[in-house]
Amino acid sequence: MNQQTPVLQDQDIVYTFLADLKRTAREYTTAVTESNCPAVRQMFEQLLQSTLKLQDQTYQLMAQHGWYNTSSPAVNQEITKQMQTYQQTQMQTNQLIQQNLNFGQPTSG
Structure with a gap:
């Protein structure tokens, strides 16, 4: 065979x-x-x-x-550092978006 x-x-x-x-x-x-x-x-x-x-x-x-x-396991400290950096960037981005969404909208008064 x-x-x-x-x-x-x-x-x-x-x-x-x-x-x-x-x-x-x-x-x-x-x-x-x-x-x-x-x-x-x-x-x-x-x-x-x-x-x-x-x-x-x-x-x-x-x-x-x-x-x-x-790949080899990442060090927990490095992961925590990167997560904090990304969270801070996300928060800043969200603030920027909210500022621009509110820009030009009529204010109540």
């Missing part, structure tokens, strides 16, 4: 699938941020969440088989 060796190994196929899921998630994220119709935006948000869930399941499968090498 002549058995042929598969062209792609399972690891390669799953890695390609994971890469495609990552690309799809980026595309859905862009679609969400650019949608001005609430129904369309909600549809893309649901598709994004579904894709992220599938991406996580695929990653977990790869990690169980030792097919995905992760």
Whole structure:
């Protein structure tokens, strides 16, 4: 009996699938941020969440088989520092948006 060796190994196929899921998630994220119709935006948000869930399941499968090498764990202090920086930036951005939304609106008086 002549058995042929598969062209792609399972690891390669799953890695390609994971890469495609990552690309799809980026595309859905862009679609969400650019949608001005609430129904369309909600549809893309649901598709994004579904894709992220599938991406996580695929990653977990790869990690169980030792097919995905992760980077070394980040130091908790660095993570906390980055989170604080991002939260401060988000707060400043929200303040700027609110100031600009209120700019030019009639004042009661």
